[in-house]
Amino acid sequence: PEQPGNVEGAFFRGADKAAPHNLFLRPARLMPTAPTATALTNGFRFGAAPAGGTPQTSRTVRYPSASFTFDWxxxxxxxLLSTDGAPTLTSEGQRVTPATVVVQYVKVRASRFHDFLGNTTPYTETVGAGTADVLRDGRVYEARWKRANPADGTDFTTADGQPVNFAEGQVWVVFAQAS
Structure with a gap:
């Protein structure tokens, strides 16, 4: 598929939300058919939770201009996802409710891109390795992530190298600044 920024009309802004929460993509402009489930979950595994984990009923990830809270x-x-303190809803008015949330700790640096005011667009480094917290079933599991190159999926494993399974259903991966 072609890069979204190079396709005429691939992006559009909705009128019902303020920027930057109103930018949408028209997938059909990028590829003639939807990708298979394998393409969408490259590196993801689904099944039983790993042993252990710590009970957790809420997690908030904050950015300079937004926050995302996940309440079990x-x-x-x-x-249950909330954005900036308000419930996040689909366009049909249903609550957004992922089964698994991955907080992936990554390096974020300045990119070569700027907006019209001169603000630098951040670049999130998702190739490499680091730590992650996997939230599922009301618990948090410490994990490691690894992605060798941009064409690969990301593997999530336990400290002893076993794959971390996600709960069946929607998965949200949230990038957070590594400390």
């Missing part, structure tokens, strides 16, 4: 719902067996 035992009734729904999902994480």
């Amino acid at each position: 719902s035992a009734d729904r067996r999902r994480w």
Whole structure:
């Protein structure tokens, strides 16, 4: 598929939210058919949770201009997403509820790109290795991540190198600044 920035009309801004939360992509402009499930989950594994984990019912990841909070719902067996303190809803008005949330700690540096005001766009380094927290089933599991090159998926493993399985359902990967 072609790079989104090079395709005429691939991006559009919605009128119901303020920037930057109103930028959307038209996938059909980039590829004639939807990718297979394998392409969408390259490196992801689904199944039983690893042993251990620590109970956790809420996690917030903060950025300079936004915050995302994931609250565990035992009734729904999902994480309820809020953005900047307000429930995050689909365009149909349903709550966004991933089954697994991965907080992947990465290096974030300045890129060569700037907006019209001269602010530098951050560059998130997702090739390499580091740590991650995997939230599923109301628990957090410490994990390691590794991605050898941009064409590869990311592997998530336990400290002893065993794959970390995600819960069946939607997975959110949230990049956070490594300390």
